[in-house]
Amino acid sequence: MHKEGQIVISASELTKTFGDFTAVDHISFEVKKGEIFGFLGANGAGKTTAMKMLIGILSPTSGNASVAGYDIYTQTEHVKQNIGYMSQRFSLYEDIPVIENIRFFGGIYGVGAKELKAKSAALLDKLELTSSAKTLVRDLPLGWKQKLAFSISILHDPQVVFLDEPTGGVDPITRRKFWELIYEAADRGVTVFVTTHYMDEAEYCDRISIMVDGRIAAMDKPAILKEQFQSPTIDAIFTQLARGAKRTAD
Amino acid sequence: MRTLLILLRKEFQQIRRNPSILRIIFLMPAVQLLILPLAADYEVKHVNLTIVNNDHSTYAQRLVQKFEVSDHFNITGYVDNYTEALQTIEQDKADIIITIPDHFERDLIREDKSELHLAVNAVNGAKGNIGSAYAMTIINQFNQEVRSEWIVFPKTNPVPIIDVTTINRFNDDMKYSLFMVPGILVILVTMVGSFLASLNIVHEKEVGTIEQLNVSPIKKYQFILGKLIPFWLLGFVVLTIGLLIARLVYGIIPEGSLGLIYLFASVYLLALLGIGLLISTLAETQQQAMLMSFFFMMVFILMGGLYTSIDGMPHWAQVVTRFNPVRYFIEVMRMVIMKGSGLRDILPNLYAIGAMAIFFNTLAILSYRKRS
Numbered sequence: 001m002h003k004e005g006q007i008v009i010s011a012s013e014l015t016k017t018f019g020d021f022t023a024v025d026h027i028s029f030e031v032k033k034g035e036i037f038g039f040l041g042a043n044g045a046g047k048t049t050a051m052k053m054l055i056g057i058l059s060p061t062s063g064n065a066s067v068a069g070y071d072i073y074t075q076t077e078h079v080k081q082n083i084g085y086m087s088q089r090f091s092l093y094e095d096i097p098v099i100e101n102i103r104f105f106g107g108i109y110g111v112g113a114k115e116l117k118a119k120s121a122a123l124l125d126k127l128e129l130t131s132s133a134k135t136l137v138r139d140l141p142l143g144w145k146q147k148l149a150f151s152i153s154i155l156h157d158p159q160v161v162f163l164d165e166p167t168g169g170v171d172p173i174t175r176r177k178f179w180e181l182i183y184e185a186a187d188r189g190v191t192v193f194v195t196t197h198y199m200d201e202a203e204y205c206d207r208i209s210i211m212v213d214g215r216i217a218a219m220d221k222p223a224i225l226k227e228q229f230q231s232p233t234i235d236a237i238f239t240q241l242a243r244g245a246k247r248t249a250d
Numbered sequence: 251m252r253t254l255l256i257l258l259r260k261e262f263q264q265i266r267r268n269p270s271i272l273r274i275i276f277l278m279p280a281v282q283l284l285i286l287p288l289a290a291d292y293e294v295k296h297v298n299l300t301i302v303n304n305d306h307s308t309y310a311q312r313l314v315q316k317f318e319v320s321d322h323f324n325i326t327g328y329v330d331n332y333t334e335a336l337q338t339i340e341q342d343k344a345d346i347i348i349t350i351p352d353h354f355e356r357d358l359i360r361e362d363k364s365e366l367h368l369a370v371n372a373v374n375g376a377k378g379n380i381g382s383a384y385a386m387t388i389i390n391q392f393n394q395e396v397r398s399e400w401i402v403f404p405k406t407n408p409v410p411i412i413d414v415t416t417i418n419r420f421n422d423d424m425k426y427s428l429f430m431v432p433g434i435l436v437i438l439v440t441m442v443g444s445f446l447a448s449l450n451i452v453h454e455k456e457v458g459t460i461e462q463l464n465v466s467p468i469k470k471y472q473f474i475l476g477k478l479i480p481f482w483l484l485g486f487v488v489l490t491i492g493l494l495i496a497r498l499v500y501g502i503i504p505e506g507s508l509g510l511i512y513l514f515a516s517v518y519l520l521a522l523l524g525i526g527l528l529i530s531t532l533a534e535t536q537q538q539a540m541l542m543s544f545f546f547m548m549v550f551i552l553m554g555g556l557y558t559s560i561d562g563m564p565h566w567a568q569v570v571t572r573f574n575p576v577r578y579f580i581e582v583m584r585m586v587i588m589k590g591s592g593l594r595d596i597l598p599n600l601y602a603i604g605a606m607a608i609f610f611n612t613l614a615i616l617s618y619r620k621r622s
Contacts, residue, residue: 055465077467085465089458096263107256108466136267 006033008160008191009054014063016049023049025214026063031193031207033159036186038205039195040234042242046214047195048088048164054193055085055162068159081109084153084161084190088168092149094138098129101137102152109156123151143174147181154185161185163194167201179204199235208234210241217241253468257476265480271446279438279488283495287430296324297381300335300344303328307355313392317348322384332367339371346370346381358396427500432583433556435492439515440550440576442488443522444529445543447481451530452539474615478523485519486512505590514582514596517603521575524610531617550576578603 009031016024024046031037041047052058054067056076065072068082092101102120111119124130127147137145146166154161163182167175175198182204186192194205202208202222209219218225218241222234229237265271299317303310317323326344329335338344349367358364368385370378454460463473489512496502504511525546533539552558553567554576560568571577578599585591 057461057464080465081467083465085462087458087461089461091458091462093260093264093459094457095267096260100260100263104256104260105462105466108253108463108468110253110467 008033009067009193011054011065012063014050014053014065015061016053016058017061022214024053027216029209029216029219031191033191034186034189036182036192036194036204036206038202038208039193039211040197040202040208040238041211042197042245045211047211051162051164051193051195055083056080082159084156084158086149086153086163086166088164090145090149092137092145092152095136097134097136098148099133102155105152106155111156119155123155127151143170146170146178150178150181154190158190160191160193163192165195165197167198172200175201199233199238202234210238212241212245253472254475257472258479261476261480274446275442275484275488276491278441279492280495282434282438283431283492284499286434287427287500294377294380295322297322297346297377297384298326298344299323300327300329300338300347301325302330302332302335302347302349304352305350305354309355309358310350313350316388316392320384320388339369344371345374345377346385348385428502428588431496431500431502432587433580435489435496436576436579436583437551437556438492439485439489439519440522440547442485443481443519444526444546446484447477447523447526448530448533448539448543449536451477451527452533452536456535470615470618474527474618477527481523482519485515489515502587504587506586506592510586510593510596511583514579514600514603517600517607518575518579521603521607521610524607524614527614528610528617531614550574553577555580575603575606
């Protein structure tokens with residue numbers, strides 16, 4: 001693990017309200033370089049809202065945060081250049097081929113033409129998609145699409161990659177393979193910020209935070225949390241904390 | 251610049267693979283231009299006429315004959331009384347009833363004047379109006395014939411000799427297609443400009459790819475240009491196809507310069523794309539975008555001077571048409587194609603549309619946000 005102690009994401013008292021509704025309620029945390037930070041919570045707990053503020057597509061109501069060393073209020077364009085993002089809704093262009101998606105997303109992040117060519121060849125090779133380079137993305141199985149989307153989101157070597165429920169709707173084996181890609185990225189020093197509601201995935205994280213009703217109810221390494229709550233699984237801790245929740249899923 | 255090229259490349263990749271866009275671009279102009287000018291024709295023929303002839307005299311018969319030989323009238327029946335004739339209107343079999351009263355001939359000869367009664371079914375206003383105008387012409391002709399026959403030894407021609415000759419400048423044969431085709435072409439270009447662009451952006455919202463673009467370092471102007479340019483070019487493609495059809499099928503060759511049409515179209519498309527862009531920032535789903543575009547299109551087309559003359563509208567409506575981009579393009583098209591107008595003549599329209607282009611695009615750019 002690359003734990004050089006460098007802080008890549010820091011949030012302090014970050015809050016977002018929509019009218020009377022406080023979606024994210026004064027959350028504070030720090031994520032170090034190369035860490036895999038799991039952001040857990042029930043639907044509607046505020047995970048996605050928190051993430052959207054960090055990636056610069058939603059303005060916070062109050063509080064501060066910085067990502068990759070840039071302030072999320074004033075330096076959003078720098079933040080954007082240094083992060084990768086894979087959204088909950090699958091967001092490659094389904095109606096153009098695999099290779100065109102790689103070129104497009106690499107290109108808009110300013111990856112040079114020569115480098116892009118080498119990188120796309122390596123990417124296709126790694127995902128065993130070389131023969132499917134000209135296949136339309138919509139014709140790929142969901143598991144492949146997700147791996148492709150993740151690989152594209154880190155093509156420009158971002159400092160941090162944000163993954164919003166990246167493995168929704170696929171079986172545990174495909175999830176496992178997806179996580180191998182995440183580990184590989186983290187080993188290269190990419191910080192991974194991932195939201196999930198699969199508790200087995202929580203176990204794969206270096207550190208997790210469990211959100212309940214917009215607040216962080218617990219945050220630490222999975223092993224330490226299990227000890228602290230005297231619980232054999234993260235799942236049990238989650239259920240215990242979530243039982244106190246006032247919000248129900250949308 | 252490179253980012254913009256990358257955006258454009260992606261856009262054309264998508265358009266190329268989208269059969270429905272290709273259909274709209276190639277098929278829509280063809281079908282609309284081939285069918286609409288033939289169907290939307292104002293010339294009224296075959297006005298259905300019921301004749302109530304109470305006189306049965308020679309003169310009455312002569313008048314009836316004049317109606318019978320006219321191309322414009324279709325005599326649906328001869329009945330004996332007005333009540334019966336009215337039923338033919340009620341059953342929608344007749345548009346006009348002409349009643350020749352008792353003693354039509356006697357009054358005409360003895361008192362030197364007589365009366366006729368014309369009843370018009372005004373449910374179909376245009377047909378009724380034009381039908382009664384035709385009837386008046388025929389009756390006037392009859393009138394003159396009778397008067398000239400009665401004058402014995404005329405010293406001078408008793409019939410007024412101011413003879414009006416009409417020349418239809420710029421459309422000598424009053425060819426209907428020459429009037430309609432340029433207008434329909436404008437509508438086609440308008441559809442491509444406003445519908446396609448706004449649907450395209452809203453589609454990205456629906457599938458979520460726009461979020462992926464919003465978290466990327468793409469600049470707002472790059473995104474907007476990346477969307478404007480492809481549809482701006484598609485607008486030209488449609489215009490070109492339309493002009494070709496106009497030439498090959500209707501033999502319409504612009505009197506003025508083609509360059510002028512393209513010049514105006516380039517600014518016009520910008521204005522329309524601005525409206526499309528604005529709609530796409532307001533709509534969340536393609537359905538909403540469609541309904542909003544539809545609302546604007548209805549107003550634009552009905553108040554654009556294609557079907558109803560702007561000069562015939564009430565004053566307030568004429569003021570409204572000044573804010574209608576379609577109106578300016580239809581005017582320019584007709585001016586350049588029919589009259590051969592030059593740049594100087596269309597300058598006021600060019601300024602107006604230029605102002606609209608700036609207005610709508612500024613508004614659209616201001617309301618497009620990468621961050622909410």
